[in-house]
Amino acid sequence: MIRYLVRKEALNNITNFRFIVSGLIALLLIILTTFIIAEKYMKEVDQYNEFIAADQQSLGDIKAYAELQLNAHRPPNPLIIFDSGISENLDNSVVITHQSVPRQGLEADAENPFTRIFNAADLVTIFRIVFSLLAILMVYDAVAGEREEGTLGAALANAVPRDSLLLSKFIAGFIGILLAMLIGLLVSLLVLQLVYGISFSSDQWLRIIFILVSSLLFMGFFLALGILVSSRVRTASISLIWLLFIWVFTVIIQPNLSTYVGSAVVRIPSREQIEGAIAQNWDEYRAKHQELEAKIREEVPGDPWHTDHDSSWPFYVCFDGNTCGLLRYVYRTQRIMPVFISYAEKEYQVYRNEYEVYLDRQLAVQRICNYLSPAGLFRRITSSLAETDINHHELYMDQARQFRSTFLSYLTNEKKVFSENANLYFTQRTMDQIIHNDYEERLAKRRQGVETLTYGRDSCEPFDLSDVPRFSYREPGVAASLHFVFLDLLVLLVLTAVIFYLSVISFHRYDVRQNS
Amino acid sequence: MLQAIDLTKRYEDGILALDHINFEVKEGEIFCMLGANGAGKTTTINLFLNFIDPTDGQALINGIDSSKEPLEAKKYVSYVSENVMLYGNFTARQNLDFFAKLGGKTDMTKEDYYAVMRQVGLQEKAFEAKLKTFSKGMRQKLGISIAMIKDAPAILLDEPTSGLDPKASAEFQKILLDLKEKGKSIFMSTHDIFRAKTVADRVGIMKEGRLVMMRTREEFLEENLEKLYLDYMQEKSA
Numbered sequence: 043m044i045r046y047l048v049r050k051e052a053l054n055n056i057t058n059f060r061f062i063v064s065g066l067i068a069l070l071l072i073i074l075t076t077f078i079i080a081e082k083y084m085k086e087v088d089q090y091n092e093f094i095a096a097d098q099q100s101l102g103d104i105k106a107y108a109e110l111q112l113n114a115h116r117p118p119n120p121l122i123i124f125d126s127g128i129s130e131n132l133d134n135s136v137v138i139t140h141q142s143v144p145r146q147g148l149e150a151d152a153e154n155p156f157t158r159i160f161n162a163a164d165l166v167t168i169f170r171i172v173f174s175l176l177a178i179l180m181v182y183d184a185v186a187g188e189r190e191e192g193t194l195g196a197a198l199a200n201a202v203p204r205d206s207l208l209l210s211k212f213i214a215g216f217i218g219i220l221l222a223m224l225i226g227l228l229v230s231l232l233v234l235q236l237v238y239g240i241s242f243s244s245d246q247w248l249r250i251i252f253i254l255v256s257s258l259l260f261m262g263f264f265l266a267l268g269i270l271v272s273s274r275v276r277t278a279s280i281s282l283i284w285l286l287f288i289w290v291f292t293v294i295i296q297p298n299l300s301t302y303v304g305s306a307v308v309r310i311p312s313r314e315q316i317e318g319a320i321a322q323n324w325d326e327y328r329a330k331h332q333e334l335e336a337k338i339r340e341e342v343p344g345d346p347w348h349t350d351h352d353s354s355w356p357f358y359v360c361f362d363g364n365t366c367g368l369l370r371y372v373y374r375t376q377r378i379m380p381v382f383i384s385y386a387e388k389e390y391q392v393y394r395n396e397y398e399v400y401l402d403r404q405l406a407v408q409r410i411c412n413y414l415s416p417a418g419l420f421r422r423i424t425s426s427l428a429e430t431d432i433n434h435h436e437l438y439m440d441q442a443r444q445f446r447s448t449f450l451s452y453l454t455n456e457k458k459v460f461s462e463n464a465n466l467y468f469t470q471r472t473m474d475q476i477i478h479n480d481y482e483e484r485l486a487k488r489r490q491g492v493e494t495l496t497y498g499r500d501s502c503e504p505f506d507l508s509d510v511p512r513f514s515y516r517e518p519g520v521a522a523s524l525h526f527v528f529l530d531l532l533v534l535l536v537l538t539a540v541i542f543y544l545s546v547i548s549f550h551r552y553d554v555r556q557n558s
Numbered sequence: 559m560l561q562a563i564d565l566t567k568r569y570e571d572g573i574l575a576l577d578h579i580n581f582e583v584k585e586g587e588i589f590c591m592l593g594a595n596g597a598g599k600t601t602t603i604n605l606f607l608n609f610i611d612p613t614d615g616q617a618l619i620n621g622i623d624s625s626k627e628p629l630e631a632k633k634y635v636s637y638v639s640e641n642v643m644l645y646g647n648f649t650a651r652q653n654l655d656f657f658a659k660l661g662g663k664t665d666m667t668k669e670d671y672y673a674v675m676r677q678v679g680l681q682e683k684a685f686e687a688k689l690k691t692f693s694k695g696m697r698q699k700l701g702i703s704i705a706m707i708k709d710a711p712a713i714l715l716d717e718p719t720s721g722l723d724p725k726a727s728a729e730f731q732k733i734l735l736d737l738k739e740k741g742k743s744i745f746m747s748t749h750d751i752f753r754a755k756t757v758a759d760r761v762g763i764m765k766e767g768r769l770v771m772m773r774t775r776e777e778f779l780e781e782n783l784e785k786l787y788l789d790y791m792q793e794k795s796a
């Protein structure tokens with residue numbers, strides 16, 4: 043029975059002008075969007091390759107460890123074509139240095155950079171906005187419309203179970219949407235492949251499939267909703283009005299509402315407050331620094347005047363003056379630098395406690411509100427699958443922070459830059475040369491007109507940094523991404539099922555007569 | 559085959575549309591229900607189709623209570639409504655095909671459909687035309703052919719000839735007798751006393767929800783049915 047009912051619904055949809063037109067419009071939008079985002083992605087790829095090349099080049103010219111800083115780049119993600127998520131708001135490159143801990147920069151107005159108010163034009167946005175409307179168009183007249191037409195009574199004069207009739211409308215709508223989506227997706231993938239040569243890894247293919255599946259689930263929600271509403275009212279036009287009203291609320295207002303509720307419930311401290319707390323950290327450091335510096339001056343007395351040197355910090359590789367200044371640098375590197383590093387790490391803790399914790403709380407509130415918002419759930423699910431959401435950004439930042447630890451350990455433990463080899467932090471002169479005060483000797487030579495400046499940056503060999511750790515982003519894998527949004531998927535599924543169930547109940551009580 | 563036992567319907571707004579109606583339509587019998595607009599004819603049919611639930615009593619099709627086992631009961635009945643409405647985007651044949659399948663006839667061929675459409679007097683060129691181009695009379699004919707295709711033992715006809723021209727009406731009469739010949743039980747509501755007189759085996763007159771008169775063919779042929787009908791109608795105003 044279902045088979046015939048579905049076939050009839052499908053035939054009805056195919057012969058329906060409004061689906062053909064709206065389907066074509068949707069397809070056009072998809073193609074357009076694909077081109078726009080693919081261009082953007084290609085630019086990102088170029089930029090990424092430039093970054094990597096520049097990093098490689100700069101590594102070949104490090105002559106003091108103070109010069110050494112690395113970058114952690116997150117490779118461009120072609121899945122932004124499906125869901126750009128919050129990728130627009132965030133950096134995909136962070137500097138890795140022992141002097142600071144990577145973190146999301148403080149936004150100008152201390153707003154939450156992890157929330158999305160505006161939607162980038164990506165395929166999922168088209169699904170969410172255009173295809174959900176298409177779904178509504180397919181079913182808004184499912185029950186009420188057929189009653190008005192008089193065909194509902196004609197069909198139900200037969201031994202047709204009402205559930206089957208409803209289910210067939212759902213299935214036919216689903217098939218219609220599936221076809222439209224598949225065609226759109228296929229065209230988009232062809233454009234990516236043929237025009238841009240963008241290809242996907244097997245993990246990414248899985249992600250695309252899951253994005254499609256969750257998009258269908260979201261469409262299922264609207265199909266069920268459309269059927270429910272149309273089995274609650276008497277005419278198709280009233281059904282359509284209700285559905286458009288609900289659509290605007292669900293798709294446009296509600297997701298932003300949960301964002302709004304999040305920021306209303308959890309206030310993020312002002313920029314001044316956060317910066318104040320950070321400044322306090324550095325005030326503390328300054329006091330420690332002065333204490334340590336005084337001790338060093340006590341230990342290494344003298345007047346560190348120098349006649350000449352090669353550019354500025356950290357390139358004190360030639361030093362044509364009193365070496366007591368150099369020795370002080372060694373001690374600073376050994377004693378003050380580790381303190382500085384610990385304060386840099388403290389700064390990150392302050393930042394976490396004063397800012398990120400609030401962001402997290404805000405996001406948690408948003409997530410809870412989101413459970414009532416199908417469009418919000420859908421957005422969370424797909425951006426997780428596309429790895430463009432906050433969780434994946436955090437994964438990347440975590441990896442960057444981990445990498446900084448590795449790098450720090452490389453400097454500290456392997457190269458002993460803050461202990462035995464402290465000289466290498468700023469010069470390639472050996473400790474012997476630094477400790478030996480040959481100032482008088484040189485001064486005499488200089489008076490004779492002999493050039494004494496023998497040791498410049500240019501005369502040093504670059505370090506061999508083949509053993510320096512390199513950052514490479516570890517993809518979390520689709521299972522991990524699904525894990526983040528498992529509950530969201532479940533809730534969306536349950537919401538859809540509940541609404542469909544309600545529509546079945548409603549239809550069982552429905553008066554199918556045309557004239558009543 | 560079709561049986562109403564104390565069938566009663568009071569609508570939500572309090573109107574008593576049917577008041578303890580009793581009748582039976584046996585195999586090979588045509589029962590014509592006469593009555594003015596609002597008498598309760600359509601309500602009776604809707605009760606058999608379980609479009610509405612009875613307030614009291616039973617509507618049985620092949621002995622099955624249609625409010626208790628509607629799906630089972632509806633297997634044994636075909637229905638032509640007062641104003642046949644079908645899918646406007648589909649052709650006559652597509653509509654016929656769909657309803658045939660709903661009626662459980664899944665092995666019909668295009669030829670079968672054409673044959674039955676010819677039988678009800680639909681023009682050839684309408685067979686593959688979209689329903690939205692059809693006149694009321696054409697839709698009515700297609701509605702009848704849908705009922706014929708289903709080939710159920712009982713047939714409910716709600717003023718089936720409204721909108722048919724005299725020629726089509728005459729053709730329809732032939733079809734009715736044909737169906738009766740095949741042993742179908744036919745319940746037909748109508749205003750058309752002339753038609754009722756020619757085909758009915760039994761006639762009922764309904765008034766304000768009550769079955770005020772019932773006559774067998776022998777009985778009403780002896781009496782003056784037109785006069786009886788008019789008398790009952792006038793009694794109302796009296």
Ligand SMILES: Nc1ncnc2c1ncn2[C@@H]1O[C@H](COP(=O)(O)OP(=O)(O)O)[C@@H](O)[C@H]1O
Binds near residue numbers: 570595596600
């Ligand atoms: N859905 C309804 N709600 C309330 N009253 C109704 C409804 N349908 C029919 N009626 C009333 O029931 C009575 C019988 O109507 P109906 O069975 O349609 O008459 P007929 O088919 O003989 O013209 C009328 O008074 C009509 O107004």
Ligand SMILES: [Mg+2]
Binds near residue numbers: 596599600601640716
């Ligand atoms: Mg009527």
